[in-house]
Ligand code: FES
């Protein structure tokens with residue numbers, strides 16, 4: 001029977017600030033499934049959850065013992081690589097691979113003559129060879145003739161009337177978005193005291209995962225296949241053209257992702273490259289290793305689409321928002337996902353009207369990139385808010401707080417403002433510093449709305465627990481640890497529930513044969529699997545109670561779990577190891593299912609960031625000196641890895657704000673900077689002091705109160721940095737990345 | 753680059769790319785090892801120390817063990833470590849000396865293993881991340897990396913460990929934040945672990961080992 005439980009949810013640290021905000025702690029009533037764990041209310045003292053716990057796989061990773069897909073060296077390995085088109089748009093007329101085919105050690109060549117290559121990096125030929133050296137030689141020996149066609153590759157060129165279209169039946173490259181409207185937008189603008197308009201642009205950012213996309217594919221003698229894949233979705237990887245290329249029944253394919261070198265949204269399904277590797281594996285009956293080159297990774301591995309955003313804000317002269325409207329354009333290449341820009345949901349807008357358009361261009365698809373559409377949307381929206389605050393002469397933080405409906409973010413704004421010393425360090429008059437180097441502060445908000453899910457079309461998400469009579473515990477689910485620390489989160493929750501230590505828990509993940517778990521996207525992994533770990537532990541403890549009941553000859557419902565021990569009313573007591581000693585040699589194996597989410601007053605996670613920058617007005621160089629990032633991920637399970645992940649979001653955000661830009665050859669459409677020396681990502685030398693602060697918020701969505709963290713941590717960074725630049729120099733730089741040239745252009749405009 | 757950057761003196765005057773692209777036809781005929789003299793013409797007789805294109809025997813000293821190998825002269829130290837030796841700690845990421853994921857020590861100094869030829873490492877002391885410690889017996893820097901959570905996906909981590917370990921070794925207890933930053937400035941991390949790496953390097957130095 002489900003039971004009603006009334007308990008306190010909300011923020012459980014920062015006592016001083018939470019008292020100031022109404023709704024920061026609230027009481028809710030939920031219906032708890034009979035097998036589910038009792039929710040932990042706010043301020044529950046917990047032994048492991050919420051503490052700083054080193055990640056379980058760290059020893060393997062810091063010693064080089066961790067094997068990534070790229071590191072798999074099995075006997076008889078062969079190597080697969082590609083010849084790719086350098087053109088935005090071309091017909092692959094002829095591929096002469098005769099020389100390569102006749103080379104000793106070349107095991108297979110596949111060509112794509114006649115194909116229409118609609119992006120640079122399009123595969124014209126694939127080769128499988130016995131060694132990386134032979135592979136290199138063979139690739140060099142292949143000659144490809146292209147018939148080059150026009151291929152507009154920038155958003156603006158592709159939008160021009162008469163531009164060559166990607167979709168051959170299409171009349172235009174613009175895929176108009178559906179207009180979205182809430183509230184009375186014309187009225188809002190009609191009655192506004194103040195209106196501000198602006199146009200903002202952001203560049204294409206590539207995911208730049210350090211481990212490229214790829215896989216090692218092996219067709220086994222028994223007719224099955226083993227695949228090591230660098231993927232964020234182990235369970236869904238064997239599909240489509242890849243599966244067809246493999247020629248193996250889906251249920252005979254095992255996909256393994258024990259460790260994975262970065263995905264950030266770009267590594268879900270298999271690519272055309274994996275499909276070709278699979279064909280070679282089927283043909284040669286030998287393992288095939290295929291990892292994209294760095295150039296291919298930049299070109300094909302995914303990107304965050306660019307944006308052109310036209311926005312207008314209407315408000316009162318005392319700082320209340322009335323409405324926001326606008327239109328955005330962006331390209332996800334041939335038609336991938338994620339073009340568009342949004343983050344307006346953060347604030348209370350009585351009226352909103354937005355239209356987000358995708359534009360097809362002759363480049364590889366965009367892919368989901370850490371909070372798709374949000375960093376670019378945040379940048380433009382927060383910039384226009386900044387100008388509005390300036391116009392009405394109000395503190396931009398006060399304006400934000402006035403229009404922010406989220407009680408948790410109300411707490412966070414206060415924490416962040418104190419930690420960056422907003423009152424003292426913000427320039428009351430933007431650009432008022434004397435001298436060449438000018439400083440300023442900016443801030444911006446984050447939101448995300450993920451509390452995980454209880455199932456997918458693959459069935460209910462289920463965590464397995466195996467306990468042996470020595471008390472060893474294994475927790476398992478097919479979910480993959482992509483560096484976000486789900487392994488450790490699972491161990492911490494199991495240790496908390498079973499009264500043992502996280503370091504003693506064995507966690508198995510990254511194997512498609514294990515029970516259903518989610519792909520790692522949308523910041524859903526932890527809040528999906530974490531609560532299921534607790535549920536599974538409850539089931540395991542019930543089984544142990546049954547064993548004890550036999551032993552003690554009492555009714556099992558009378559046995560309680562208190563303080564890490566099993567006790568019965570007569571005062572009999574058994575520790576967890578003592579109870580485990582009753583397990584048979586075959587071990588105890590149970591599972592727990594993720595239960596449905598409850599409804600919570602905290603619909604979304606909240607976050608905000610503050611940046612302090614200095615700008616050299618002679619060189620245009622921006623230095624980010626400090627960032628304070630205050631975030632909520634529901635209840636914090638591992639404070640150490642959570643702060644690390646927030647740091648990472650901030651660092652990617654600054655890198656996006658200042659450095660990253662996929663640059664295209666205007667005529668050929670090829671990427672001219674597909675290397676790490678020409679496509680800059682932030683390094684240690686540029687990294688500012690980052691104060692990552694976690695507000696632990698019992699969300700009320702599930703038994704652990706968890707929500708997601710990875711994505712919101714990168715949403716507001718670029719906006720906060722841009723606003724700090726405005727505060728420092730008194731003029732906005734309306735385009736990302738804010739390169740020295742763009743800063744100097746903005747400053748010139750100010751003088752002129 | 754500051755004085756604290758470990759890579760300001762290159763292990764040899766040649767980079768792999770300069771070697772192959774610049775040497776043109778000579779390179780096509782086989783790899784030339786430290787032998788291109790200024791003004792030498794391609795048609796000149798092949799110098800005696802030309803190696804390749806087939807494999808050549810080398811003896812490498814890796815993590816204290818002598819390894820006799822047959823390698824192609826064009827293979828980088830990174831390739832040799834990862835393939836015949838199966839030491840996969842050092843990672844191939846940019847393959848052109850910009851990211852540091854392949855960092856190992858050559859004669860106790862950090863180098864990008866992708867910019868050193870395998871044959872160049874012959875007779876010199878190579879130390880990889882596997883040589884610093886194992887999961888059961890970690891070195892001090894590795895333990896601090898674990899304790900400070902100086903990693904996420906971990907793909908840059910072996911390289912980061914080698915750079916940070918070198919900084920601690922060089923400066924000992926007095927390691928400053930700037931020195932630690934400079935030592936790791938050539939190691940890119942997409943996950944953004946820099947703040948925790950800095951903390952780990954400094955904490956390790958303070959512990960004095
Ligand atoms: S792989 Fe050697 S420096 Fe990047």
Ligand code: FES
Nearest residue numbers: 904906941942943
């Ligand atoms: S930890 Fe992922 S690249 Fe550094």
